[in-house]
Amino acid sequence: MIQLSEIRMTDIRVIVLGSHPGIVQSILDYDFLIGKQQPSVIAIIASGRKQERYFWGETEIILPVVSKIEQLDEECRKVCTAVLNVQSGRRILNSSKLAIGLLPNIKLLTLFAEQTPEGHSLELAEYVQGKDVLVAGPSSVGILLPGFVKLGAIGGTQHKQLSEAGILDSGDTAVISTSGGIVNELIHTVTGTGFWVSFAMAIGGDRFPITTPAQAMLLAEADTQTKRIVYFGELGGFDEYEIADLIDQGLITKEIIAYVAGTVAELFETPPQFGHAKAMAQSQDESASAKKERLLKSGVYVCDTFGDIAVKLEERRQEQKPAARTVKTIGEREQSMIISHISGDIDKDVQLLGRPLLDTVEDNTVASLILSMLLGSSIKSKKAEEFIDYTIRLLADHGPYVSGALNTIVAARAGKDLVSSLASGLLTVGPRFGGAINASADGWLFGVNEGVSPRQFVEGFAKNGGIISGIGHKKYRLDLADPRVSSLKQFANNSNDDRYLQFALSVEAITTTKKANLILNVDGVIAAILLDILESELRYTREQLQELIDIEFFNALFVLSRSIGFTAHYLDQRRHDEGLFRLPDKALRYLG
Amino acid sequence: MPRRKLSEYRSKLLVCKALGLSYKGWEVKNGDSIDEIDNHDNYVVKVDQAIKGRFKKGLVLLGVKKSQLKTGVNKFAKKGYSHFIIEPQFDHAADDERYIAINHDRTGYWLSFSSKGGIEIESHPESIKRALLNEDTNWEEIAQETAMSKDHLKSLSQLFIDNHFVFLEINPYILDENNQLRILDAAIEVDDAGMYFTQEWSEDDLRSPKMLTITSHEEVVRNLDANSPASFNLSVLNPNGAVFLLLSGGGASVVVADEVFNRGFGKQLANYGEYSGNPTAHETYVYTSEVLKLLISSSAPKKVLFIGGAVANFTDIAATFTGVIKAINEHERQLQTQEVKIFVRRGGPRQEIGLAKIQAALEEYSLYGGVYNPTTSITDALNMALKEVAE
Numbered sequence: 001m002i003q004l005s006e007i008r009m010t011d012i013r014v015i016v017l018g019s020h021p022g023i024v025q026s027i028l029d030y031d032f033l034i035g036k037q038q039p040s041v042i043a044i045i046a047s048g049r050k051q052e053r054y055f056w057g058e059t060e061i062i063l064p065v066v067s068k069i070e071q072l073d074e075e076c077r078k079v080c081t082a083v084l085n086v087q088s089g090r091r092i093l094n095s096s097k098l099a100i101g102l103l104p105n106i107k108l109l110t111l112f113a114e115q116t117p118e119g120h121s122l123e124l125a126e127y128v129q130g131k132d133v134l135v136a137g138p139s140s141v142g143i144l145l146p147g148f149v150k151l152g153a154i155g156g157t158q159h160k161q162l163s164e165a166g167i168l169d170s171g172d173t174a175v176i177s178t179s180g181g182i183v184n185e186l187i188h189t190v191t192g193t194g195f196w197v198s199f200a201m202a203i204g205g206d207r208f209p210i211t212t213p214a215q216a217m218l219l220a221e222a223d224t225q226t227k228r229i230v231y232f233g234e235l236g237g238f239d240e241y242e243i244a245d246l247i248d249q250g251l252i253t254k255e256i257i258a259y260v261a262g263t264v265a266e267l268f269e270t271p272p273q274f275g276h277a278k279a280m281a282q283s284q285d286e287s288a289s290a291k292k293e294r295l296l297k298s299g300v301y302v303c304d305t306f307g308d309i310a311v312k313l314e315e316r317r318q319e320q321k322p323a324a325r326t327v328k329t330i331g332e333r334e335q336s337m338i339i340s341h342i343s344g345d346i347d348k349d350v351q352l353l354g355r356p357l358l359d360t361v362e363d364n365t366v367a368s369l370i371l372s373m374l375l376g377s378s379i380k381s382k383k384a385e386e387f388i389d390y391t392i393r394l395l396a397d398h399g400p401y402v403s404g405a406l407n408t409i410v411a412a413r414a415g416k417d418l419v420s421s422l423a424s425g426l427l428t429v430g431p432r433f434g435g436a437i438n439a440s441a442d443g444w445l446f447g448v449n450e451g452v453s454p455r456q457f458v459e460g461f462a463k464n465g466g467i468i469s470g471i472g473h474k475k476y477r478l479d480l481a482d483p484r485v486s487s488l489k490q491f492a493n494n495s496n497d498d499r500y501l502q503f504a505l506s507v508e509a510i511t512t513t514k515k516a517n518l519i520l521n522v523d524g525v526i527a528a529i530l531l532d533i534l535e536s537e538l539r540y541t542r543e544q545l546q547e548l549i550d551i552e553f554f555n556a557l558f559v560l561s562r563s564i565g566f567t568a569h570y571l572d573q574r575r576h577d578e579g580l581f582r583l584p585d586k587a588l589r590y591l592g
Numbered sequence: 593m594p595r596r597k598l599s600e601y602r603s604k605l606l607v608c609k610a611l612g613l614s615y616k617g618w619e620v621k622n623g624d625s626i627d628e629i630d631n632h633d634n635y636v637v638k639v640d641q642a643i644k645g646r647f648k649k650g651l652v653l654l655g656v657k658k659s660q661l662k663t664g665v666n667k668f669a670k671k672g673y674s675h676f677i678i679e680p681q682f683d684h685a686a687d688d689e690r691y692i693a694i695n696h697d698r699t700g701y702w703l704s705f706s707s708k709g710g711i712e713i714e715s716h717p718e719s720i721k722r723a724l725l726n727e728d729t730n731w732e733e734i735a736q737e738t739a740m741s742k743d744h745l746k747s748l749s750q751l752f753i754d755n756h757f758v759f760l761e762i763n764p765y766i767l768d769e770n771n772q773l774r775i776l777d778a779a780i781e782v783d784d785a786g787m788y789f790t791q792e793w794s795e796d797d798l799r800s801p802k803m804l805t806i807t808s809h810e811e812v813v814r815n816l817d818a819n820s821p822a823s824f825n826l827s828v829l830n831p832n833g834a835v836f837l838l839l840s841g842g843g844a845s846v847v848v849a850d851e852v853f854n855r856g857f858g859k860q861l862a863n864y865g866e867y868s869g870n871p872t873a874h875e876t877y878v879y880t881s882e883v884l885k886l887l888i889s890s891s892a893p894k895k896v897l898f899i900g901g902a903v904a905n906f907t908d909i910a911a912t913f914t915g916v917i918k919a920i921n922e923h924e925r926q927l928q929t930q931e932v933k934i935f936v937r938r939g940g941p942r943q944e945i946g947l948a949k950i951q952a953a954l955e956e957y958s959l960y961g962g963v964y965n966p967t968t969s970i971t972d973a974l975n976m977a978l979k980e981v982a983e
Contacts, residue, residue: 022906023906089785090788114823114869117756117786118594118696118756118785119753119783122696125698156940157906157941177843180841181840181842181844181902181903181904182844184903185966188903192966192967208697234843234846259847261846261847261850263850264849264850264853264864266853267858270644270801272825273594273825274845274846274849274864275841275846275866275868276843277785278594280594304854305854305971306847306851307970307971
């Protein structure tokens with residue numbers, strides 16, 4: 001098993017499995033208070049969001065969130081040396097095995113949840129055997145090596161508590177406890193009597209913890225820094241016999257001050273289930289008294305009352321107190337409700353895209369401003385700017401017949417105001433109207449990056465009876481080219497930088513052999529060229545492109561452009577002012 | 593909660609199924625009809641509630657005729673029992689009884705067996721042989737010694753492994769005159785954290801001798817526990833006790849109970865219980881209310897309440913104490929009339945706010961015994977409380 005001295009020399013980088021903001025924040029606060037240069041938590045594995053906000057000292061920071069550990073890049077997995085698993089007891093076995101398997105340098109693991117099946121704990125214990133990883137739990141509040149790492153709730157979750165607990169400095173007394181509350185109580189007792197803690201570990205109150213109290217004792221024994229061990233055990237199980245045997249064999253020589261809880265069980269014929277899963281003696285040997293007796297026999301100082309631990313430590317206190325302890329605090333802080341990359345005030349001056357509003361406005365054309373704002377950062381690319389400019393003009397209107405324009409017109413004729421009429425048009429934008437650019441981008445991105453051949457791509461759609469977004473037109477055919485498509489193609493990159501467009505064209509070559517009107521349409525060509533530009537000009541990665549698709553960036557371009565058309569139709573109708581529109585009777589056939 | 597006992601009925605049913613045997617027996621709950629039971633000469637009727645020493649306690653009826661079954665069951669029901677098992681009575685010679693058991697520990701799954709089964713087993717512990725189950729297990733040899741086939745043994749072990757058992761015992765079983773296995777008694781303990789992963793048993797099959805006497809207070813707390821991510825438990829030990837505990841944390845609560853016992857107040861200890869895992873203010877309000885109701889109804893002349901816990905890691909002291917104070921406020925009058933004193937010792941996140949609030953409340957209601965932060969040890973604080981009820 002890994003030794004404590006090695007952990008102290010490790011650059012601790014933590015991945016958190018599951019969500020527990022209070023504990024994560026307390027780890028960051030601890031890092032900050034012990035003077036680390038950067039937060040040790042590097043990623044959180046949870047679903048339903050891409051990032052979480054925390055504080056680094058008094059400043060807000062963002063931690064990335066992914067839904068699966070496999071989604072972390074190789075570099076991130078390589079630097080990770082510790083995992084905090086706060087997932088439920090049901091998932092502990094699978095998620096921990098997966099994490100250990102995928103993280104080559106993992107050295108510490110805390111398992112927080114209660115109710116892990118015994119069989120799962122045993123299987124996990126076997127799995128980690130021979131691996132260089134120290135596991136606390138299940139049902140453990142964690143491991144603490146003062147001045148180096150706090151992996152879990154151990155020591156507290158409030159920065160004030162951490163500042164005042166005396167746990168910023170490393171000392172010579174180890175604390176090992178099956179109980180999470182008591183581990184913190186004992187840390188408090190140790191620091192309250194003038195000692196500093198070298199190592200503290202909550203074993204967890206389950207029947208089969210991955211690391212046993214005896215194994216934790218051996219770690220403390222091998223640690224040159226540790227001079228004495230304070231131990232809390234309880235009724236149930238045979239851990240204290242193992243410890244006593246190790247002492248008898250001379251494998252544990254350091255002084256142990258111990259308390260074994262549960263003598264009260266002797267009051268009952270059938271004792272109640274005490275707080276922890278393991279706290280049930282199934283034979284006389286597992287009773288607190290029997291275990292206390294055994295430890296006493298091996299020379300352990302066994303306290304009869306819990307308060308004696310402090311008394312005993314007081315006696316041990318040397319004349320000279322250790323050097324003055326580190327005092328560092330974190331001030332008032334308040335989490336913002338919303339964060340923005342687009343704009344906000346600095347000293348009451350409005351900023352846009354990282355600069356004063358007017359500076360940004362004066363440096364940009366309409367197209368470059370729109371693109372920068374939609375992408376959330378200042379973009380300087382002539383090619384991108386020209387393409388966006390052309391696209392916005394091209395998408396501004398496509399006749400009053402389409403659903404959105406018609407809705408706007410009907411609403412305007414009904415006497416509705418500008419915003420209501422515009423909204424009624426925009427509300428038709430979706431999977432069948434206007435949404436094709438986004439869907440098409442999704443298709444091209446997948447096809448190109450997964451190495452799917454255009455034929456497989458087409459077959460895939462055919463098999464599932466789906467239509468390919470970006471392919472097909474009502475009027476235009478192979479022999480009657482869509483003039484808009486032809487003019488868009490002038491923006492295509494040269495040579496190798498147009499792989500999305502080339503893929504789209506190869507798909508078109510196949511579909512048009514089936515039917516002449518299955519040509520690459522305006523939506524498809526915009527999607528393909530935009531992907532090419534974003535990738536080659538603006539260096540977007542596949543993940544970033546996928547994110548743009550997921551957040552409907554490509555749709556946004558359509559909505560924005562077509563709002564011009566809808567607004568125009570609204571104003572036009574208001575000028576005509578022809579009164580309420582009603583379908584003529586013949587327009588509808590009643591089926592009875 | 594961890595290790596729990598399955599009903600005798602479910603245990604036998606599962607063991608027989610694994611061994612390919614048919615099982616004759618009926619599970620009867622209070623109010624169930626017993627008309628559908630097959631005809632046999634004699635029956636055994638037993639209380640099936642995980643109670644030790646049933647013979648001595650008169651909870652087993654032998655030689656019951658079919659017409660007497662109803663009376664038999666009713667006799668137990670009148671004593672307050674609710675779960676029963678009825679089986680055809682089967683007599684055999686005691687000297688051919690055998691024993692087999694499975695358990696697990698850090699080293700793996702263990703099979704224990706003996707040819708001296710039945711009640712004999714306790715006086716012949718040396719007759720029990722043990723074998724670790726792994727690739728090197730000599731199944732043939734064990735088969736020979738246990739009179740079970742290799743398939744039987746493997747299927748029993750698989751039953752154990754697949755369904756989160758922590759203990760399985762068949763004691764005794766015999767080979768009958770036709771060389772057929774007969775299971776006479778079986779017991780299974782399970783790990784209730786594994787319930788989600790098995791179809792073979794469920795909450796309904798779990799038995800505890802406690803269920804007989806569960807109080808409404810314990811029931812409320814059990815429901816609270818079942819519906820919250822935090823955990824709660826409460827056991828009433830002596831309804832007329834003098835020392836009442838409102839504790840937090842699995843470890844600290846036992847430390848406090850130990851101290852009560854070690855100082856000679858064991859007989860006056862009214863309850864054991866704890867809450868942990870950062871419950872909400874409403875949850876601690878509900879929990880505290882039950883403890884206070886218990887306290888108020890105790891007939892002890894002098895009563896004390898100790899609210900205690902270690903230095904919490906993540907439980908918010910201010911929030912949890914808000915619920916505690918609300919409950920105390922609701923019972924303020926009665927507590928005052930009964931001259932109850934309340935002592936508090938606690939630490940953890942937002943302890944200053946929590947402790948200051950509870951101190952102010954206790955002083956206002958004249959219930960103040962003492963409020964201590966972690967500079968006073970939990971046992972010292974408890975001892976001040978115990979002085980209140982000392983002779």
